[in-house]
Amino acid sequence: MELILFILYPLALVRLRLVLIALAVHGALIIGSGVRYGRIPLIGTHDTLGFLAWSIGVVYLVFGWRRRRGLYSYLTIPLILLLIAGSVISPVMKGPLPPVLRTIWFELHVILSFVSYALFAVGAVFGALFLHDGEREQETNQYRNLLLGYVLFSVAMIFGGIWAHLAWGTYWLWTPKELWTTIVWFFYSLxxxxxxxxxxxxxxxxWMGIAGFLIVMFTYVGVGLLMRSSHEF
Amino acid sequence: MKNFFLSLKTAVWLLTCLICVFFLGSYLMPAYRDVHGAMNDRLLFEWVEQVALDHPWVTGWFFLALTALVLLTINTLACSIQAVRGKWSREDFLLRISPQLVHGAFLVILLAHLLGAGWGYRLSGMLPEGASVRLPGDRVLFLREIRAESDPRGYVRDWSARIILYESGRPVADGLLGPNAPLFYGGMGVYLKSFELQPSPAAFLLVTRDPGAVWALAGSVLFVIGTVIILFLKWKKI
Structure with missing residues:
Protein backbone atom coordinates (compact mmCIF):
# COMPACT_ATOMS: atom_id res chain seq x y z
CA MET A 1 0.00 0.00 0.00
CA GLU A 2 2.88 2.35 0.80
CA LEU A 3 4.12 1.88 -2.76
CA ILE A 4 1.35 4.18 -4.00
CA LEU A 5 3.20 7.04 -2.27
CA PHE A 6 5.96 6.66 -4.87
CA ILE A 7 3.39 7.75 -7.47
CA LEU A 8 1.53 10.36 -5.40
CA TYR A 9 4.47 12.39 -4.01
CA PRO A 10 6.10 13.00 -7.46
CA LEU A 11 2.81 14.67 -8.53
CA ALA A 12 4.11 17.66 -6.54
CA LEU A 13 6.76 18.05 -9.23
CA VAL A 14 3.94 18.91 -11.62
CA ARG A 15 2.06 21.21 -9.25
CA LEU A 16 3.22 21.76 -5.67
CA ARG A 17 -0.22 21.73 -4.05
CA LEU A 18 -0.87 18.24 -5.40
CA VAL A 19 1.27 17.05 -2.52
CA LEU A 20 -1.95 17.37 -0.48
CA ILE A 21 -3.21 14.12 -2.01
CA ALA A 22 -0.02 12.28 -1.08
CA LEU A 23 -0.12 13.74 2.44
CA ALA A 24 -3.75 12.72 2.93
CA VAL A 25 -3.09 9.13 1.84
CA HIS A 26 0.17 8.93 3.77
CA GLY A 27 -1.49 10.37 6.89
CA ALA A 28 -4.30 7.80 6.60
CA LEU A 29 -1.70 5.01 6.34
CA ILE A 30 0.07 6.24 9.48
CA ILE A 31 -3.20 6.48 11.43
CA GLY A 32 -4.25 3.06 10.10
CA SER A 33 -1.00 1.55 11.37
CA GLY A 34 -1.63 3.09 14.80
CA VAL A 35 -5.16 1.67 14.91
CA ARG A 36 -4.01 -1.78 13.71
CA TYR A 37 -1.35 -2.16 16.41
CA GLY A 38 -3.19 -0.18 19.09
CA ARG A 39 -0.31 2.20 19.77
CA ILE A 40 1.30 5.41 18.60
CA PRO A 41 2.70 4.60 15.13
CA LEU A 42 6.18 5.86 15.93
CA ILE A 43 8.08 2.79 17.06
CA GLY A 44 11.11 1.55 15.13
CA THR A 45 12.76 2.71 11.93
CA HIS A 46 9.83 1.74 9.68
CA ASP A 47 7.37 3.98 11.55
CA THR A 48 9.70 6.88 12.26
CA LEU A 49 11.15 7.17 8.74
CA GLY A 50 7.60 7.20 7.35
CA PHE A 51 6.49 9.83 9.87
CA LEU A 52 9.57 11.94 9.14
CA ALA A 53 8.80 11.79 5.39
CA TRP A 54 5.19 12.84 6.06
CA SER A 55 6.29 15.68 8.37
CA ILE A 56 8.72 16.97 5.74
CA GLY A 57 5.83 16.87 3.26
CA VAL A 58 3.68 18.99 5.58
CA VAL A 59 6.46 21.55 6.20
CA TYR A 60 7.21 21.57 2.45
CA LEU A 61 3.56 22.36 1.72
CA VAL A 62 3.23 25.08 4.39
CA PHE A 63 6.42 26.90 3.37
CA GLY A 64 5.90 26.35 -0.34
CA TRP A 65 2.18 27.13 -0.58
CA ARG A 66 2.76 30.20 -2.77
CA ARG A 67 5.76 28.81 -4.64
CA ARG A 68 5.89 27.48 -8.16
CA ARG A 69 7.53 24.16 -8.92
CA GLY A 70 11.28 24.40 -9.07
CA LEU A 71 14.42 23.44 -7.23
CA TYR A 72 12.46 23.58 -3.94
CA SER A 73 10.38 20.63 -5.11
CA TYR A 74 13.20 18.91 -6.99
CA LEU A 75 15.21 18.72 -3.74
CA THR A 76 12.43 18.01 -1.23
CA ILE A 77 10.38 15.36 -3.05
CA PRO A 78 13.36 13.02 -3.73
CA LEU A 79 14.30 13.36 -0.05
CA ILE A 80 10.76 12.36 0.95
CA LEU A 81 10.85 9.40 -1.47
CA LEU A 82 14.25 8.34 -0.13
CA LEU A 83 12.90 8.30 3.44
CA ILE A 84 9.80 6.36 2.38
CA ALA A 85 12.03 3.84 0.60
CA GLY A 86 14.02 3.48 3.83
CA SER A 87 10.78 2.98 5.72
CA VAL A 88 9.48 0.35 3.29
CA ILE A 89 12.63 -1.79 3.53
CA SER A 90 12.78 -1.54 7.35
CA PRO A 91 11.09 -4.22 9.48
CA VAL A 92 7.72 -3.31 11.04
CA MET A 93 7.52 -3.46 14.84
CA LYS A 94 4.24 -5.30 15.32
CA GLY A 95 2.27 -5.40 18.54
CA PRO A 96 1.54 -3.01 21.39
CA LEU A 97 3.95 -0.65 23.10
CA PRO A 98 6.36 -2.01 25.71
CA PRO A 99 5.22 -0.76 29.15
CA VAL A 100 8.11 1.70 29.53
CA LEU A 101 7.00 3.54 26.36
CA ARG A 102 3.37 3.85 27.47
CA THR A 103 3.43 7.47 28.55
CA ILE A 104 2.39 10.79 27.04
CA TRP A 105 5.91 12.15 27.64
CA PHE A 106 7.39 9.57 25.28
CA GLU A 107 4.75 10.28 22.64
CA LEU A 108 5.25 14.04 22.81
CA HIS A 109 9.03 13.59 22.83
CA VAL A 110 8.99 11.50 19.64
CA ILE A 111 6.37 13.52 17.75
CA LEU A 112 8.08 16.86 18.44
CA SER A 113 11.52 15.40 17.67
CA PHE A 114 10.47 14.31 14.20
CA VAL A 115 8.52 17.48 13.44
CA SER A 116 11.66 19.47 14.34
CA TYR A 117 13.77 17.14 12.15
CA ALA A 118 11.37 17.91 9.30
CA LEU A 119 11.83 21.65 9.86
CA PHE A 120 15.62 21.16 9.87
CA ALA A 121 15.30 19.22 6.59
CA VAL A 122 13.31 21.93 4.81
CA GLY A 123 15.66 24.53 6.34
CA ALA A 124 18.55 22.69 4.67
CA VAL A 125 16.66 22.80 1.35
CA PHE A 126 16.21 26.58 1.69
CA GLY A 127 19.96 26.82 2.44
CA ALA A 128 20.69 25.03 -0.83
CA LEU A 129 18.28 27.36 -2.66
CA PHE A 130 20.08 30.39 -1.20
CA LEU A 131 23.46 29.01 -2.28
CA HIS A 132 22.02 28.41 -5.75
CA ASP A 133 20.33 31.73 -6.50
CA GLY A 134 21.53 34.06 -3.70
CA GLU A 135 18.01 35.38 -2.94
CA ARG A 136 17.74 36.84 0.56
CA GLU A 137 14.23 35.40 0.96
CA GLN A 138 15.60 31.85 0.85
CA GLU A 139 17.99 32.57 3.73
CA THR A 140 15.14 34.15 5.71
CA ASN A 141 13.01 31.05 5.12
CA GLN A 142 15.90 28.88 6.25
CA TYR A 143 16.21 30.93 9.44
CA ARG A 144 12.47 30.68 10.15
CA ASN A 145 12.53 26.89 9.68
CA LEU A 146 15.58 26.40 11.84
CA LEU A 147 14.40 28.74 14.61
CA LEU A 148 11.01 26.99 14.83
CA GLY A 149 12.77 23.62 14.60
CA TYR A 150 15.14 24.64 17.41
CA VAL A 151 12.25 25.62 19.70
CA LEU A 152 10.37 22.36 19.05
CA PHE A 153 13.55 20.31 19.37
CA SER A 154 14.28 21.95 22.74
CA VAL A 155 10.75 21.17 23.94
CA ALA A 156 11.16 17.58 22.68
CA MET A 157 14.39 17.26 24.70
CA ILE A 158 12.62 18.58 27.80
CA PHE A 159 9.78 16.08 27.40
CA GLY A 160 12.39 13.36 26.89
CA GLY A 161 14.06 14.46 30.12
CA ILE A 162 10.78 14.30 32.04
CA TRP A 163 10.11 10.82 30.64
CA ALA A 164 13.64 9.67 31.54
CA HIS A 165 13.23 11.05 35.07
CA LEU A 166 10.02 9.04 35.52
CA ALA A 167 11.33 5.89 33.85
CA TRP A 168 14.99 5.70 34.92
CA GLY A 169 15.29 8.16 37.80
CA THR A 170 17.44 10.64 35.89
CA TYR A 171 16.68 13.31 33.31
CA TRP A 172 20.06 12.84 31.67
CA LEU A 173 21.99 9.71 30.76
CA TRP A 174 25.58 9.61 29.56
CA THR A 175 25.15 7.62 26.33
CA PRO A 176 26.28 8.30 22.75
CA LYS A 177 22.69 9.04 21.68
CA GLU A 178 22.29 11.72 24.36
CA LEU A 179 25.67 13.21 23.44
CA TRP A 180 24.67 13.38 19.77
CA THR A 181 21.29 14.88 20.67
CA THR A 182 23.18 17.56 22.58
CA ILE A 183 25.50 18.00 19.59
CA VAL A 184 22.42 18.73 17.45
CA TRP A 185 21.20 21.24 20.05
CA PHE A 186 24.64 22.87 20.33
CA PHE A 187 24.92 23.00 16.54
CA TYR A 188 21.65 24.87 16.04
CA SER A 189 22.51 27.14 19.00
CA LEU A 190 25.76 27.79 17.13
CA TRP A 207 26.04 25.86 4.64
CA MET A 208 25.63 25.41 8.39
CA GLY A 209 21.90 24.81 7.91
CA ILE A 210 22.72 22.04 5.42
CA ALA A 211 25.41 20.52 7.66
CA GLY A 212 22.96 20.63 10.58
CA PHE A 213 20.54 18.33 8.79
CA LEU A 214 23.34 15.85 8.06
CA ILE A 215 24.16 15.84 11.80
CA VAL A 216 20.45 15.31 12.57
CA MET A 217 20.31 12.33 10.20
CA PHE A 218 23.44 10.82 11.73
CA THR A 219 21.98 11.31 15.21
CA TYR A 220 18.74 9.65 14.12
CA VAL A 221 20.03 6.77 11.98
CA GLY A 222 23.82 6.56 12.35
CA VAL A 223 24.12 6.56 16.14
CA GLY A 224 21.48 3.85 16.45
CA LEU A 225 23.30 1.66 13.93
CA LEU A 226 26.88 2.29 15.03
CA MET A 227 26.69 2.93 18.78
CA ARG A 228 24.76 1.14 21.52
CA SER A 229 22.51 3.45 23.50
CA SER A 230 19.37 3.63 25.62
CA HIS A 231 17.55 4.71 22.45
CA GLU A 232 16.66 1.94 20.05
CA PHE A 233 15.98 4.28 17.12
CA MET B 1 40.37 39.33 28.52
CA LYS B 2 37.22 41.33 29.28
CA ASN B 3 36.54 41.73 25.56
CA PHE B 4 37.17 38.02 25.03
CA PHE B 5 34.29 37.08 27.31
CA LEU B 6 32.03 39.82 25.94
CA SER B 7 32.42 38.63 22.37
CA LEU B 8 29.74 36.72 20.49
CA LYS B 9 32.56 35.09 18.52
CA THR B 10 33.75 33.50 21.78
CA ALA B 11 30.34 31.84 22.17
CA VAL B 12 30.53 30.60 18.56
CA TRP B 13 33.99 29.08 19.05
CA LEU B 14 33.13 27.58 22.45
CA LEU B 15 30.03 25.92 20.99
CA THR B 16 32.20 24.59 18.15
CA CYS B 17 34.65 23.21 20.75
CA LEU B 18 31.81 21.55 22.67
CA ILE B 19 30.51 19.91 19.50
CA CYS B 20 33.98 18.51 18.74
CA VAL B 21 34.53 17.31 22.32
CA PHE B 22 31.09 15.64 22.53
CA PHE B 23 31.82 14.00 19.18
CA LEU B 24 35.04 12.60 20.65
CA GLY B 25 33.14 11.49 23.76
CA SER B 26 30.50 9.66 21.74
CA TYR B 27 33.32 7.64 20.13
CA LEU B 28 35.24 6.96 23.36
CA MET B 29 32.21 6.02 25.49
CA PRO B 30 31.36 2.76 23.68
CA ALA B 31 35.05 2.07 22.96
CA TYR B 32 35.92 2.19 26.70
CA ARG B 33 32.70 0.90 28.20
CA ASP B 34 34.43 -0.32 31.38
CA VAL B 35 35.54 3.23 32.20
CA HIS B 36 32.37 5.09 31.17
CA GLY B 37 29.83 2.48 32.26
CA ALA B 38 29.68 3.79 35.82
CA MET B 39 28.81 7.35 34.73
CA ASN B 40 25.10 6.58 35.01
CA ASP B 41 25.29 4.26 38.02
CA ARG B 42 26.65 6.71 40.57
CA LEU B 43 26.92 10.45 41.17
CA LEU B 44 29.04 12.12 38.49
CA PHE B 45 31.50 13.59 41.01
CA GLU B 46 31.99 10.12 42.51
CA TRP B 47 32.72 8.76 39.02
CA VAL B 48 35.22 11.58 38.46
CA GLU B 49 36.96 10.89 41.76
CA GLN B 50 36.89 7.08 41.66
CA VAL B 51 37.24 6.34 37.92
CA ALA B 52 37.82 9.26 35.57
CA LEU B 53 40.95 10.65 37.22
CA ASP B 54 42.66 7.27 36.89
CA HIS B 55 42.09 7.21 33.11
CA PRO B 56 42.89 10.76 31.96
CA TRP B 57 43.50 9.85 28.31
CA VAL B 58 40.18 8.07 27.98
CA THR B 59 38.11 10.56 30.00
CA GLY B 60 39.98 13.70 28.88
CA TRP B 61 37.06 14.60 26.59
CA PHE B 62 34.85 14.95 29.67
CA PHE B 63 37.23 17.40 31.36
CA LEU B 64 37.60 19.37 28.11
CA ALA B 65 33.79 19.58 27.89
CA LEU B 66 33.66 20.74 31.50
CA THR B 67 36.27 23.46 30.79
CA ALA B 68 34.40 24.63 27.68
CA LEU B 69 31.14 24.75 29.68
CA VAL B 70 32.77 26.82 32.43
CA LEU B 71 34.10 29.29 29.82
CA LEU B 72 30.70 29.35 28.09
CA THR B 73 29.05 30.09 31.45
CA ILE B 74 31.34 33.08 32.01
CA ASN B 75 30.79 34.20 28.41
CA THR B 76 26.99 33.89 28.76
CA LEU B 77 26.97 35.78 32.06
CA ALA B 78 29.22 38.57 30.73
CA CYS B 79 27.19 39.02 27.53
CA SER B 80 23.87 38.99 29.40
CA ILE B 81 25.00 41.48 32.05
CA GLN B 82 26.23 43.80 29.30
CA ALA B 83 22.96 43.44 27.39
CA VAL B 84 20.84 44.15 30.47
CA ARG B 85 22.82 47.31 31.22
CA GLY B 86 22.12 50.43 29.19
CA LYS B 87 18.97 52.25 28.26
CA TRP B 88 15.72 50.38 27.94
CA SER B 89 12.68 51.42 26.00
CA ARG B 90 9.17 50.06 26.16
CA GLU B 91 9.24 49.13 22.44
CA ASP B 92 12.19 46.76 22.50
CA PHE B 93 11.78 45.42 26.05
CA LEU B 94 10.70 41.91 25.03
CA LEU B 95 13.25 41.70 22.22
CA ARG B 96 16.05 42.56 24.64
CA ILE B 97 14.89 40.53 27.62
CA SER B 98 13.95 37.27 25.86
CA PRO B 99 17.53 36.24 24.86
CA GLN B 100 18.63 36.97 28.45
CA LEU B 101 15.78 34.78 29.68
CA VAL B 102 17.10 31.96 27.47
CA HIS B 103 20.66 32.55 28.69
CA GLY B 104 19.46 32.57 32.31
CA ALA B 105 17.54 29.33 31.74
CA PHE B 106 20.63 27.70 30.21
CA LEU B 107 22.64 28.65 33.30
CA VAL B 108 19.93 27.33 35.65
CA ILE B 109 19.98 23.99 33.77
CA LEU B 110 23.78 23.85 34.10
CA LEU B 111 23.45 24.61 37.82
CA ALA B 112 20.90 21.79 38.09
CA HIS B 113 23.40 19.36 36.53
CA LEU B 114 26.04 20.56 38.96
CA LEU B 115 23.75 19.98 41.96
CA GLY B 116 22.77 16.54 40.68
CA ALA B 117 26.40 15.63 40.00
CA GLY B 118 27.67 16.38 43.47
CA TRP B 119 24.83 16.06 45.94
CA GLY B 120 22.07 13.54 46.49
CA TYR B 121 22.44 9.79 46.04
CA ARG B 122 21.71 6.82 43.77
CA LEU B 123 21.20 3.50 45.52
CA SER B 124 20.09 0.28 43.87
CA GLY B 125 19.80 -3.42 44.57
CA MET B 126 17.60 -6.51 44.64
CA LEU B 127 15.03 -6.63 47.43
CA PRO B 128 13.05 -9.84 48.08
CA GLU B 129 9.28 -9.61 48.47
CA GLY B 130 8.41 -9.04 52.13
CA ALA B 131 11.84 -7.60 52.97
CA SER B 132 12.88 -4.08 53.89
CA VAL B 133 15.98 -1.95 53.50
CA ARG B 134 17.31 1.04 55.44
CA LEU B 135 17.69 4.33 53.52
CA PRO B 136 19.39 7.66 54.31
CA GLY B 137 17.38 10.07 56.49
CA ASP B 138 16.17 7.42 58.97
CA ARG B 139 13.89 5.93 56.33
CA VAL B 140 13.04 2.29 55.66
CA LEU B 141 11.66 0.86 52.42
CA PHE B 142 9.42 -2.20 52.65
CA LEU B 143 8.60 -4.26 49.54
CA ARG B 144 5.17 -5.66 50.17
CA GLU B 145 4.20 -7.38 46.92
CA ILE B 146 5.27 -7.91 43.28
CA ARG B 147 2.70 -8.47 40.54
CA ALA B 148 3.22 -9.36 36.88
CA GLU B 149 0.63 -9.70 34.11
CA SER B 150 1.28 -11.89 31.09
CA ASP B 151 -0.50 -12.01 27.75
CA PRO B 152 -1.85 -15.30 26.30
CA ARG B 153 1.52 -15.94 24.59
CA GLY B 154 3.31 -15.73 27.90
CA TYR B 155 5.00 -12.36 27.39
CA VAL B 156 5.00 -10.10 30.45
CA ARG B 157 2.61 -7.26 29.60
CA ASP B 158 2.83 -5.21 32.78
CA TRP B 159 4.34 -5.34 36.23
CA SER B 160 4.10 -3.50 39.52
CA ALA B 161 5.39 -3.56 43.07
CA ARG B 162 3.64 -2.27 46.17
CA ILE B 163 5.93 -0.57 48.66
CA ILE B 164 5.62 1.18 52.00
CA LEU B 165 8.02 3.89 53.12
CA TYR B 166 8.70 4.46 56.82
CA GLU B 167 10.33 7.50 58.38
CA SER B 168 11.48 7.46 62.01
CA GLY B 169 9.59 4.21 62.47
CA ARG B 170 6.17 5.27 61.17
CA PRO B 171 4.68 4.82 57.69
CA VAL B 172 4.76 8.05 55.65
CA ALA B 173 4.00 6.88 52.10
CA ASP B 174 2.85 3.83 50.23
CA GLY B 175 2.26 3.27 46.57
CA LEU B 176 2.38 1.09 43.51
CA LEU B 177 5.61 1.23 41.48
CA GLY B 178 5.60 0.34 37.81
CA PRO B 179 7.03 1.34 34.44
CA ASN B 180 7.12 5.18 34.37
CA ALA B 181 5.46 5.20 37.79
CA PRO B 182 7.94 5.91 40.60
CA LEU B 183 7.05 6.96 44.11
CA PHE B 184 8.24 10.40 45.19
CA TYR B 185 8.55 11.37 48.82
CA GLY B 186 10.53 14.17 50.46
CA GLY B 187 12.81 14.81 47.47
CA MET B 188 13.47 11.09 47.00
CA GLY B 189 12.29 8.85 44.17
CA VAL B 190 11.81 5.06 44.33
CA TYR B 191 11.86 3.21 41.00
CA LEU B 192 11.08 -0.36 39.99
CA LYS B 193 13.84 -1.18 37.47
CA SER B 194 13.19 -4.89 36.97
CA PHE B 195 11.96 -7.95 38.82
CA GLU B 196 12.18 -11.75 38.96
CA LEU B 197 9.61 -14.28 40.11
CA GLN B 198 11.90 -17.35 40.24
CA PRO B 199 13.27 -18.82 42.47
CA SER B 200 11.48 -16.33 44.75
CA PRO B 201 9.88 -12.94 43.97
CA ALA B 202 12.33 -10.04 44.18
CA ALA B 203 12.52 -6.55 42.69
CA PHE B 204 15.50 -4.54 41.52
CA LEU B 205 14.80 -1.12 43.03
CA LEU B 206 16.49 2.22 42.50
CA VAL B 207 16.31 4.97 45.09
CA THR B 208 17.51 8.41 44.01
CA ARG B 209 17.71 11.88 45.39
CA ASP B 210 18.61 14.54 42.82
CA PRO B 211 18.46 18.07 44.21
CA GLY B 212 19.01 19.43 40.69
CA ALA B 213 15.92 17.88 39.09
CA VAL B 214 13.50 20.61 40.17
CA TRP B 215 15.94 23.28 39.00
CA ALA B 216 16.35 21.52 35.66
CA LEU B 217 12.58 21.60 35.22
CA ALA B 218 12.38 25.28 36.22
CA GLY B 219 15.22 26.14 33.82
CA SER B 220 13.52 24.20 31.04
CA VAL B 221 10.22 26.05 31.50
CA LEU B 222 12.11 29.38 31.48
CA PHE B 223 14.00 28.29 28.36
CA VAL B 224 10.80 27.45 26.48
CA ILE B 225 9.18 30.77 27.48
CA GLY B 226 12.26 32.69 26.29
CA THR B 227 12.61 30.86 22.97
CA VAL B 228 8.88 31.11 22.19
CA ILE B 229 9.00 34.90 22.75
CA ILE B 230 12.06 35.14 20.48
CA LEU B 231 10.32 33.01 17.86
CA PHE B 232 7.21 35.18 17.95
CA LEU B 233 9.12 38.46 17.77
CA LYS B 234 11.64 37.40 15.11
CA TRP B 235 8.97 35.76 12.96
CA LYS B 236 7.09 39.05 12.80
CA LYS B 237 10.21 41.16 12.34
CA ILE B 238 11.99 39.36 9.47
Missing part, protein backbone atom coordinates in the same frame (compact mmCIF):
# COMPACT_ATOMS: atom_id res chain seq x y z
CA UNK A 191 23.81 28.54 13.93
CA UNK A 192 21.55 31.04 15.73
CA UNK A 193 24.54 32.83 17.27
CA UNK A 194 26.76 32.67 14.16
CA UNK A 195 24.01 34.33 12.12
CA UNK A 196 24.55 37.44 14.26
CA UNK A 197 28.34 37.53 13.75
CA UNK A 198 29.66 39.70 10.94
CA UNK A 199 31.39 37.58 8.32
CA UNK A 200 29.31 34.48 9.09
CA UNK A 201 26.01 35.71 7.66
CA UNK A 202 24.97 34.64 4.17
CA UNK A 203 26.69 31.65 2.61
CA UNK A 204 28.49 30.30 5.74
CA UNK A 205 25.26 30.03 7.76
CA UNK A 206 23.41 28.62 4.73
Missing amino acids: YLHARLVRGWTGRPVA
